[in-house]
Amino acid sequence: MTPSSSLDTAGAAPHGEHHDHHPSYLVDGTTIKSWLLTVDHKRIGLMFLFWVLLFFLVGGIFALLIRIELLTPGPTIMDAMTYNRTFTLHGLVMIFLFMIPAIPAVFGNFMLPLMLGAKDVAFPRLNLASLYIYLAGAVIALWGMLNGGLDTGWTFYTPYSTHTTTTVAPVLFGAFIIGFSSIATGINFIVTCHTMRAPGITWFKMPLFVWAIYATSCIQVLATPVIGLLLVLVTVENLFSFGMFDPARGGDPVLFQHLFWFYSHPAVYIMVLPAFGVMSEIVSTYSRKNIFGYRAVAYSSLGIAFVGFFAWGHHMFVSGQSTFDAGVFGVLTMLVGVFTAIKVFNWIGTVYKGAVDFKTPFAYFCGFLFFTVFGGMTGIALGTVSLDVPWHDTYFVVAHFHFIMVGATIMAFLAALHYWFPKMFGRMYHEGWGLVSAALIILGFNATFIPQFLLGNNGMPRRYYDYPERFQALNVASTAGASLLAFGFIIIALYLAYALVYGKAAGKNPWRSKGYEWVSESPPPTHNFVGPQPTFPEEPHFYVDPKKAEVPDAV
Amino acid sequence: MQSSAHTADGAAPVPRLAAHFASLEVQTHAARLGMWLFLATEILLFAGLFVCYGCYRFLYPEAWAAGSRSLDLTMGTVNTVVLITSSLTAALAVHYAKEGKNKMVGIMFALTLLMAIGFLVIKYFEYSHKFHIGTLPGRYYTYEGMQMPGITLYFTVYFCSTALHALHVLIGMGVLTVAMIRAFTKADFGPNNFTMVELGSMYWHLVDLVWIFLFPMLYLV
Numbered sequence: 006m007t008p009s010s011s012l013d014t015a016g017a018a019p020h021g022e023h024h025d026h027h028p029s030y031l032v033d034g035t036t037i038k039s040w041l042l043t044v045d046h047k048r049i050g051l052m053f054l055f056w057v058l059l060f061f062l063v064g065g066i067f068a069l070l071i072r073i074e075l076l077t078p079g080p081t082i083m084d085a086m087t088y089n090r091t092f093t094l095h096g097l098v099m100i101f102l103f104m105i106p107a108i109p110a111v112f113g114n115f116m117l118p119l120m121l122g123a124k125d126v127a128f129p130r131l132n133l134a135s136l137y138i139y140l141a142g143a144v145i146a147l148w149g150m151l152n153g154g155l156d157t158g159w160t161f162y163t164p165y166s167t168h169t170t171t172t173v174a175p176v177l178f179g180a181f182i183i184g185f186s187s188i189a190t191g192i193n194f195i196v197t198c199h200t201m202r203a204p205g206i207t208w209f210k211m212p213l214f215v216w217a218i219y220a221t222s223c224i225q226v227l228a229t230p231v232i233g234l235l236l237v238l239v240t241v242e243n244l245f246s247f248g249m250f251d252p253a254r255g256g257d258p259v260l261f262q263h264l265f266w267f268y269s270h271p272a273v274y275i276m277v278l279p280a281f282g283v284m285s286e287i288v289s290t291y292s293r294k295n296i297f298g299y300r301a302v303a304y305s306s307l308g309i310a311f312v313g314f315f316a317w318g319h320h321m322f323v324s325g326q327s328t329f330d331a332g333v334f335g336v337l338t339m340l341v342g343v344f345t346a347i348k349v350f351n352w353i354g355t356v357y358k359g360a361v362d363f364k365t366p367f368a369y370f371c372g373f374l375f376f377t378v379f380g381g382m383t384g385i386a387l388g389t390v391s392l393d394v395p396w397h398d399t400y401f402v403v404a405h406f407h408f409i410m411v412g413a414t415i416m417a418f419l420a421a422l423h424y425w426f427p428k429m430f431g432r433m434y435h436e437g438w439g440l441v442s443a444a445l446i447i448l449g450f451n452a453t454f455i456p457q458f459l460l461g462n463n464g465m466p467r468r469y470y471d472y473p474e475r476f477q478a479l480n481v482a483s484t485a486g487a488s489l490l491a492f493g494f495i496i497i498a499l500y501l502a503y504a505l506v507y508g509k510a511a512g513k514n515p516w517r518s519k520g521y522e523w524v525s526e527s528p529p530p531t532h533n534f535v536g537p538q539p540t541f542p543e544e545p546h547f548y549v550d551p552k553k554a555e556v557p558d559a560v
Numbered sequence: 561m562q563s564s565a566h567t568a569d570g571a572a573p574v575p576r577l578a579a580h581f582a583s584l585e586v587q588t589h590a591a592r593l594g595m596w597l598f599l600a601t602e603i604l605l606f607a608g609l610f611v612c613y614g615c616y617r618f619l620y621p622e623a624w625a626a627g628s629r630s631l632d633l634t635m636g637t638v639n640t641v642v643l644i645t646s647s648l649t650a651a652l653a654v655h656y657a658k659e660g661k662n663k664m665v666g667i668m669f670a671l672t673l674l675m676a677i678g679f680l681v682i683k684y685f686e687y688s689h690k691f692h693i694g695t696l697p698g699r700y701y702t703y704e705g706m707q708m709p710g711i712t713l714y715f716t717v718y719f720c721s722t723a724l725h726a727l728h729v730l731i732g733m734g735v736l737t738v739a740m741i742r743a744f745t746k747a748d749f750g751p752n753n754f755t756m757v758e759l760g761s762m763y764w765h766l767v768d769l770v771w772i773f774l775f776p777m778l779y780l781v
Contacts, residue, residue, distance in 0.1 A: 118580075125580035127590045192597045200590040201580070230601040234608035238720065247716045248698035249612065255710045260615050264608055532579070 027530035044129035049136055050115035057111055060102035067095040072484040078472050085470040089156035096159030101183050102143050104414055108279035110190055112421045113218045119522040120212045122203025122539050124532045127196040131189050139186035146179025163250035163261045173243045181236040184229045191225030194218055205540045212521055212545040213302050217282025220306035224271045232268035259324050266317035274313040276410050278306055280417030281348055284373055287420055288352045289546040290518040291367040292359025296546040298351040308344040322393045331390045338388035345381055365439030369420035372447035373413055380408030401461025404454045412450055427515045431528040432508030438500040445493035452486025519547050588755055595759045599766050606770050609721045620710025627714030636779040639682050646675035647768040650761040657754035662747035669740035676733050718778055725770055732767045735760045
């Protein structure tokens with residue numbers, strides 16, 4: 006450990022009494038080494054933000070290439086094999102390198118200790134290790150993608166994935182390594198919630214974002230090892246033909262699907278539960294109201310995490326599964342909708358009669374509400390066996406999971422980025438541009454994926470390179486929407502980069518929020534709080550009078 | 561896992577409390593909880609293999625019976641005894657660490673490591689026999705004496721699970737070696753500072769536990 010990053014021993018006097026002697030975490034140590042070897046959860050969160058955004062850019066560029074290719078029937082800009090590799094890379098990068106780590110690893114890392122009144126996460130060095138494990142996995146997977154590529158789609162279904170001549174092994178091995186990062190982060194957050202809460206923060210005084218991250222971490226810890234094993238088995242089979250999932254050698258490809266979806270269905274909740282947590286914070290802050298039904302929102306996170314483990318079979322309605330199994334998985338799938346509805350009703354209950362402050366994060370909340378409800382309702386429809394059979398593997402499914410996974414998560418990611426930007430960097434961005442780009446992105450997203458619902462319903466299968474003439478109009482609409490979306494992201498990148506350098510100082514609590522994370526400075530000092538560990542006498546999200554919300558006392 | 565700061569004047573070793581923890585108890589609690597969660601993930605990793613085992617056993621009962629009879633029960637039993645005994649010495653190491661008897665901690669871990677090596681040597685003989693007669697997974701299966709549907713899958717499951725287990729034995733040996741060297745050279749384990757010994761030993765118990773599942777699954781049933 007370097008001197009600049011080592012932690013003071015407990016009880017040792019800090020350098021001085023004045024606040025000026027506690028530089029923010031951003032300037033406490035400016036060498037490259039002080040960043041790369043830091044154990045400060047805030048710096049690690051920021052580094053995660055950098056990489057996650059970079060991979061989002063990569064995945065986004067490949068999404069645009071897919072959309073351009075599908076602009077006209079037949080070959081447009083690439084051949085069929087390149088197209089297969091492109092959509093595989095898009096899916097892999099977006100899921101494993103962006104969606105899964107996006108909110109937990111960036112905002113969870115940054116905010117969790119602040120929200121618990123802790124100086125750091127429980128295992129700071131493990132936290133740093135999880136960043137480098139993630140990067141190592143990303144490098145190996147991307148190296149494989151660039152040297153031969155992978156054409157299986159991100160689901161690696163056997164027996165195709167064990168027989169294809171494209172580079173399966175390094176990509177799967179990279180994904181396996183990324184799984185370790187996910188597990189390490191999950192363990193770290195669970196232990197942090199159990200052991201690092203400041204005096205006075207009981208379980209039911211934890212902010213709802215913490216609850217959501219806690220539930221997410223439970224899924225990460227319980228589901229990731231299974232796919233880890235599966236990826237190893239497929240890699241081994243691809244390299245040595247062991248026959249574990251190869252029907253030619255007596256293996257069962259449906260077993261592969263069971264094990265794959267046992268992780269990959271809960272993985273949806275790894276992506277979307279943190280998004281729910283972000284929204285609970287935002288809806289309370291900008292409505293100036295205590296969250297309606299705090300316990301119900303907290304419990305429903307755990308409920309989704311729990312039920313999410315019993316719904317994987319709905320990916321396999323047409324795999325030859327028995328009708329009884331399909332019925333059971335269908336019902337269990339719909340239970341997820343019940344828990345999600347609890348949250349949605351509570352958010353609406355929170356906004357009701359609140360003094361809404363319509364800032365950029367709240368705009369994203371509105372988009373989020375639409376995507377969650379619309380995406381969720383199509384999910385209920387897809388959970389119905391008789392409806393899933395005709396829609397199976399069509400663009401209807403593509404549109405559905407983009408709405409709920411991508412739509413909800415992107416809304417929450419952007420909302421979190423805007424909501425916590427002042428906390429993380431101590432500067433304000435331009436509100437007008439924020440609202441404009443939010444509108445662009447919500448519009449662009451709808452324009453991209455609503456045509457895909459229609460395409461799927463008309464029978465266009467997913468992952469196809471070519472399509473009949475009659476699907477072209479809707480494909481053009483979808484591509485146009487994707488361009489609008491890209492334009493929105495460019496605007497965000499520009500004004501946030503500008504704000505980073507020229508934005509006006511944010512002050513401690515620009516949103517006048519009652520969230521615990523706003524108690525410390527913006528940006529916070531290295532050990533999060535100046536002086537002794539803070540206590541939090543009030544509940545989180547506690548607004549006495551919605552019309553005259555007070556700024557919490559400085560600690 | 562937190563290391564201890566060894567005082568220069570030879571006084572009783574004082575474990576180092578990292579600044580972000582409220583107290584030593586909390587720090588130990590966190591380390592233990594983290595380890596338990598990690599062990600849960602390890603069990604789930606093997607659980608995936610157990611599912612494959614159960615599924616194919618259901619599909620190919622004859623092949624499973626024949627495959628399991630073809631394994632050397634004596635070697636498997638001896639290995640089980642060796643591994644369970646090594647768990648005992650690992651547990652005793654924790655006991656001595658709590659009493660500050662560092663030399664005994666080192667000796668106990670050394671015994672554990674010896675038994676681990678013994679386990680791997682026996683495993684090596686079992687493996688080489690299979691390599692010799694050709695009862696190997698998938699397309700490498702060349703043995704003429706046993707031909708029935710699913711038999712190659714039995715050996716796929718056998719080799720995948722025992723190899724993954726052996727990998728965990730090696731990792732566990734690495735962890736215990738580090739703890740042993742610390743006990744011998746630094747002698748810094750004591751009533752307040754035995755987390756490393758305890759967690760290393762917990763990991764070793766997991767390795768043992770997985771084998772206790774694998775042995776009846778592959779050799780007995």
